[in-house]
Amino acid sequence: MRIPPAEPYPFRGMGFIKAAAITPSIRVGDCVNNAKAIAKYMQEAAAQEVSVAVFPELCLTGSTCGDLFFSPVLLQAAWESLCGLVQASRDMETLYAVGLPVQNGDGIYNACAVFQHGRLLAVIPQTTPQGDQKRWFSPAPDALPPLEMEGESVPMAPQLQFSCAKRGITLGVCIGSDAFFPTLLPEYGMQNVHLLLHPIAAKETVGQAAFLQETARSESARLLCASVWAGAGEGESTAQYAYAGRRILAECGRVLEQSPGFTAGMTVTDFDIGMLQAQRRKSARPQPLLPAVSVSLPFFPEQGIFHRRVSPHPFLPDTPEALAQRCEEILAIQTAALGQRLSYLAPCRPVLGLSGGLDSTLALLVCLRAVQRLGQPAEQILAVSMPCFGTTSRTKQNAARLAEELGVSFREISIAKAVHQHLEDIQHEPGTYGAVFENAQARERTQVLMDLANQAGGIVIGTGDLSELALGWATYNGDQMSMYGINSGVPKTLVRCLVEHIARQSPPAQKAILEDILDTPVSPELLPPSEGEIAQKTEELVGPYELHDFFLFHLVRHACPPEKIQFLAEQAFAGKYPKQTIQAWLKVFLRRFFSQQFKRSCMPDGPSIGSVSLSPLQGFQMPSDVYPDLWRPEEE
Numbered sequence: 001m002r003i004p005p006a007e008p009y010p011f012r013g014m015g016f017i018k019a020a021a022i023t024p025s026i027r028v029g030d031c032v033n034n035a036k037a038i039a040k041y042m043q044e045a046a047a048q049e050v051s052v053a054v055f056p057e058l059c060l061t062g063s064t065c066g067d068l069f070f071s072p073v074l075l076q077a078a079w080e081s082l083c084g085l086v087q088a089s090r091d092m093e094t095l096y097a098v099g100l101p102v103q104n105g106d107g108i109y110n111a112c113a114v115f116q117h118g119r120l121l122a123v124i125p126q127t128t129p130q131g132d133q134k135r136w137f138s139p140a141p142d143a144l145p146p147l148e149m150e151g152e153s154v155p156m157a158p159q160l161q162f163s164c165a166k167r168g169i170t171l172g173v174c175i176g177s178d179a180f181f182p183t184l185l186p187e188y189g190m191q192n193v194h195l196l197l198h199p200i201a202a203k204e205t206v207g208q209a210a211f212l213q214e215t216a217r218s219e220s221a222r223l224l225c226a227s228v229w230a231g232a233g234e235g236e237s238t239a240q241y242a243y244a245g246r247r248i249l250a251e252c253g254r255v256l257e258q259s260p261g262f263t264a265g266m267t268v269t270d271f272d273i274g275m276l277q278a279q280r281r282k283s284a285r286p287q288p289l290l291p292a293v294s295v296s297l298p299f300f301p302e303q304g305i306f307h308r309r310v311s312p313h314p315f316l317p318d319t320p321e322a323l324a325q326r327c328e329e330i331l332a333i334q335t336a337a338l339g340q341r342l343s344y345l346a347p348c349r350p351v352l353g354l355s356g357g358l359d360s361t362l363a364l365l366v367c368l369r370a371v372q373r374l375g376q377p378a379e380q381i382l383a384v385s386m387p388c389f390g391t392t393s394r395t396k397q398n399a400a401r402l403a404e405e406l407g408v409s410f411r412e413i414s415i416a417k418a419v420h421q422h423l424e425d426i427q428h429e430p431g432t433y434g435a436v437f438e439n440a441q442a443r444e445r446t447q448v449l450m451d452l453a454n455q456a457g458g459i460v461i462g463t464g465d466l467s468e469l470a471l472g473w474a475t476y477n478g479d480q481m482s483m484y485g486i487n488s489g490v491p492k493t494l495v496r497c498l499v500e501h502i503a504r505q506s507p508p509a510q511k512a513i514l515e516d517i518l519d520t521p522v523s524p525e526l527l528p529p530s531e532g533e534i535a536q537k538t539e540e541l542v543g544p545y546e547l548h549d550f551f552l553f554h555l556v557r558h559a560c561p562p563e564k565i566q567f568l569a570e571q572a573f574a575g576k577y578p579k580q581t582i583q584a585w586l587k588v589f590l591r592r593f594f595s596q597q598f599k600r601s602c603m604p605d606g607p608s609i610g611s612v613s614l615s616p617l618q619g620f621q622m623p624s625d626v627y628p629d630l631w632r633p634e635e636e
Contacts, residue, residue, distance in 0.1 A: 014564055015274020017169065017195065017297065018307065020045050020053040021228050021247035025264040026235035028062035029074060035060060035081035038098060039088050041266055046092040048305065050268060051297045053096050054197045056232040056245075057176045058110060060100035063201035064237035069136040075103050082113050082120070083149060090118030093298040095162070097173060099199040104145060104156055107138035112173050112199050114162060114293075120149045122293045123156040130177040155293065161193060163292035169273055170292065171195045179229075180215065194273050196225050201232035203241035204261065212246055213255055221253030224279050226271040234264040252276060256308065270308035278559040312572040313546060314553040315491050315610065327501035330494065330609050331369065334486055337607035338370040338461070341484050349458030353449055353479075354383040354403060354410075355525065356395030358495050361402065361517050363463040363486050365502055368406055378407040382456055385412045386445045388419060390525035392534055398517050405510045411452075415444045438526035442478030449482075459483035462604055467492035467545050469603065469614045470552045471589070472596020473524075473538065480599050485606030489613055491552065492522070492545040542592070543585035547577065551589045556612045556620050562590065562631055587632070594628035 022045065024037035038055060045053040057063055060078045068074050078100045089096060095116045102111040102123055109125035110133060125140035126133075140158045147154040162171040172193035179198050190196060196219070202208060212229065220227045226249070233245015244261035249269045257269040317323045342348050350367040354360050364383055371380045385399045396412075403410035419440050428436050449460045462482025464474050466489055474480040487495065496518065503514035520534070522545070527536040539545060550569055554560040560568070569582045600614050601624055613619030 014567060015272060015277065016270045016306075016308070017051045017226075017273050018049060018268065018270050019195065019226070019228050019249060020048075020050045020266050020268045021230035021249060021259075022053055022055050022266045023231060023233045023245035023247060023259070023264050024055065024059060025233075026059060026062050028064055028235065028237050029068060030062075031060050031074070031077040031081040034062070035084055038085060042085070042088065042092065042094070042096060044266060045096075046094045048268060049298065050094050052171065052195065052197070052228070053094050053266075054199060054228045054230040055096070055098045056230045057099040057112075057199040057201040058101060059199070059232060060098060062236055063099075063232045063243070064239070067136070069101050069108060072103075075101055075108070078102075086113075086115045086120050086149065087118055089115055092117070093296075095171075095295055095297060097197050097199060099175065099201075101137070102147070102156070104147065108136060109140055109144075109156075110137040110175060111156070112175050112197070114173065116295060119152070120147075120154050121162065121295060122160050123147055123154060124160055124173040124175065125156060125158055126175040127158045127178050128181060133177070155291075157291070159291070161292045162295045164295050164297045167273070167297055168277060169194050169297060171197060171295070173197045173199070176200055179219075191223050193223070194225055194276050195271065196220075196223065196227040198227060198229040200229060201236070201243065202246065204244040204246075205241070209244070209246060209261060212248060213258065216248045216250040217253055217255055220250040224252060224276055224283065226251040226273065226276065233262065252279065268307045270306060272308070272558075274560070274564065275558040281559075306571055308571075310568050310572040312550060312576075313493055314557075315494050315549055315612075316497060323497060324501060327498050330490065330498060331366065331502075333607055333609055334366045334490075335369040335373055338366060338484065338486055339373045341459070341605075342370060343374060345459060347457060349380055349382055349453075349456050350461045351382045351384065351449055351453040351456060351458045352461040352463060353445055354385055354399040355391075355463075356385075356398035356402075356517060357520065357525075358492075358499055358517060358522065359465050359468075359487055360399075360463040361514065362490070362495050362499055363461055364402065364406065364408070365499070366486050367461060368408065379409050381408040382452065382458065383408050383410050384449060384452060385410070386415045386448060387412070388415050388441045388444075388526075390441075390523075390527045390529060390534075390536060392525065392529050392532060394516075395520060395525060395534075398513055398520070402510070402513050402517070405513060413448060415441065415448060419444050433527060438524070439475045439478055441526050442475035442524070446475075446478050446481055453483070461486055462606065463487055465490050465492050465495050466609075466612070466614060467549055467552065469600055471542055471548060471592045472599050473542060473592075474599060476599055479524075480603070482604050485604045488603065488606030488615070489609035491549045491612075493549045494609075543588055544577075547573070547582065547585050548589050551586055552593075553612055555590075555593070556614075562586065590628065590631050594622075594626060594631065597622050597626070598624040 022041045026034045060081050097112050097114050099112050102109050111123050111125045113123050114121045127140050129137040144156040147156055170193045172190045216229055229248040231246040232243045236243040247259040247267040249257045251271055257267050259267045317326050352363050367381045383403045387396050453460045460482045462485035465487040468474055503511050522538040523534045523536050529535050554565045601616050
């Protein structure tokens with residue numbers, strides 16, 4: 001039976017919408033001039049393949065016309081100018097939202113006209129005029145008589161939305177002061193829109209810029225949406241106030257782009273609507289039930305200019321100050337979590353393997369903070385070095401020096417003899433390297449730690465991190481197992497930052513040890529060294545951890561399909577990794593992520609740190625035997 005080709009699924013693919021906030025330079029009351037200025041920016045937006053462009057509140061007339069809003073001369077000129085703009089959009093894919101005063105019956109309304117392809121789709125009136133605007137504009141009822149343009153009936157209602165069924169996207173318009181009354185948004189169904197358009201004319205006073213930025217940020221976080229704010233600016237009357245023309249584009253609690261004050265122009269970004277849709281699917285948000293006008297929105301042009309900055313390190317904040325604060329928050333979470341577990345099991349000693357690598361170093365530093373929090377001495381911690389075939393003098397010495405510097409109890413137990421005996425018992429061919437040779441060492445280390453914990457009256461603290469869990473880069477029932485996995489919520493890129501953060505605050509001797517550990521290549525050290533140096537470097541075998549952390553974040557946090565992860569990685573790592581390299585390591589990541597789920601299904605307790613968790617209890621859940629064919633990147 002032949003299966004016919006299906007229509008493209010609206011929720012799969014890149015999922016980006018290019019949006020623009022535009023502030024034209026106007027002349028108060030000169031609708032013809034203002035329409036020309038708007039038309040110029042319309043053409044520019046279309047040329048940049050913008051999907052949605054928003055102009056300020058009342059920009060066809062100027063928001064400072066005062067009692068001239070009562071004049072039929074101004075109202076007629078505004079409507080005629082709008083007709084010209086609508087006609088000018090005939091060959092344009094972009095959806096435009098332009099503010100103007102509109103008369104309907106005996107009322108005058110502060111409104112926004114939405115048009116595309118030479119058709120006026122709808123007019124959205126302001127709901128609750130505030131301040132001086134109460135003098136000129138009527139509050140909009142739930143429904144108004146339709147308007148007419150070019151022989152077509154045009155709906156006019158505040159609760160109208162715009163729906164692009166082909167892309168599964170809903171847009172809403174919130175004008176002027178309506179934006180600053182959050183209680184109005186649920187009433188008019190705006191909690192369901194993916195993209196919220198804000199034509200505003202905000203008076204510029206001290207603190208206004210920060211207020212607008214915080215309003216945009218908090219609204220987009222609360223509604224899980226993207227929002228475009230286009231403010232009135234150059235040319236408005238300054239008889240009483242100045243207007244700064246602020247343009248803000250925010251998404252899901254984050255301001256992506258904003259303009260400086262007192263400038264005309266266009267501010268553009270690419271909103272990740274696909275990410276918003278994924279977030280809403282997780283939160284089970286209802287679909288909008290209000291009347292919607294059907295619109296078409298151009299698909300993201302893969303060859304076009306991409307305005308959005310994609311962070312190569314999504315787990316890390318952008319500024320040093322924010323990163324330092326994030327590190328303190330994570331350390332506080334880890335310390336409190338481990339302290340609670342030790343307190344519950346009291347008397348209880350933390351026991352951990354100290355290899356001289358990053359993960360075990362971070363675990364030891366957290367253990368130290370936890371016992372200090374409980375008022376216990378550093379000697380309460382038992383750190384164990386277990387050198388074997390692959391251990392180098394560098395890591396071995398760093399482990400011993402760090403334990404001494406911190407004042408924790410320390411033991412060195414060579415496991416070479418025990419592993420030799422075990423390999424002989426199972427008749428493993430001498431000199432044959434591979435999984436048996438490597439895993440025998442990891443399991444022997446775990447056995448030693450478990451028995452020492454029983455002996456000392458403690459628990460084994462696992463040192464493996466979130467990135468290793470994602471890749472399954474751990475020996476099942478070896479270093480995969482512990483009694484409490486303190487690093488299980490921390491990706492490798494953050495592990496490094498946390499150790500660096502502590503190193504900066506440490507005394508000179510401790511700082512020197514930590515810096516040398518930071519400079520040591522990441523390795524499980526399970527193969528014999530080459531001329532005294534580490535021979536088994538993890539990132540040469542499974543790929544760069546910064547790439548894997550990037551893949552992990554976008555797969556688990558935003559449910560991105562492989563082609564979107566590939567595209568985002570190309571933007572984030574442009575100039576560092578070529579496309580073919582990213583594609584090759586993405587295949588490795590996806591193969592390992594799916595095939596190694598069985599290790600995560602029985603992982604020990606450990607604190608979740610952020611929005612990405614692989615804990616089988618409350619994090620990402622997946623069967624161990626799922627078929628991963630759908631998530632394999634397509635060959636080019």
